[in-house]
Amino acid sequence: MSNLLNNGKPKKRLLERGPKIVPSQEFKLEPTEEVTVEEVLVQEQQSAPTPQQTEATDSPKTNKRREAAQITSVRVTKTTRNKLNALIQLGKADNVDSLIDIxxxxxxxxxxxxxxxxxxxxxxxxxxxxDR
Incomplete structure (x- = not known):
């Protein structure tokens, strides 16, 4: 049991470490640019369209086009699916999504x-x- 003790010998380092590595930029919680609340509000007001502009630009057609990029599914019976496909075959719409919108x-x-x-x-x- 006495063999387990170091017996006064200096402890041998198994791992030789290199120089300490320091990042070139340290992360800080404070914002890098000092921006006041007033400046943020002014920027939001300048970039936000007026209600008249939003009504003109957000017509139902443009709004639908923006949402068309996000595709989802709807569960319907096979009969309903067949009816929708038959209307598509008749040329009433280009696809099921536009037909359902109509x-x-x-x-x-x-x-x-x-x-x-x-x-x-x-x-x-x-x-x-x-959804946004």
Whole structure:
């Protein structure tokens, strides 16, 4: 058991370490540029379009095109799928997505009362904001 002790011998280093490596730039939590809250608000106001500009630029067609990039799926029965494909074959739309948009727009215009349409638009805006 006494063999396990170092018996006063200096401890041998098994790993020789090189020079200490220091990063060229250290990370700091503070922002690199001092920006005041007022400057940020002014920049946001300048870059944010006015309500009239948003109404002009955010027409339903442009809004749909932006959302078309994000593809999702909807579960329907085979009968509904076949009906949609038959309408596509008739040339009523280019694809199922545009056909469903057309059908929904027609339904909203003809079957919803003004109050229901306002509620629908409000709910739709909330859902779209949540998806962003």
């Amino acid at each position: 059908l929904l727009d027609e339904y909203i215009e003809t079957n919803l009362v003004k109050d229901e349409e306002k509620t629908f638009n409000l709910i739709l805006d909330i859902i779209q904001k949540r």
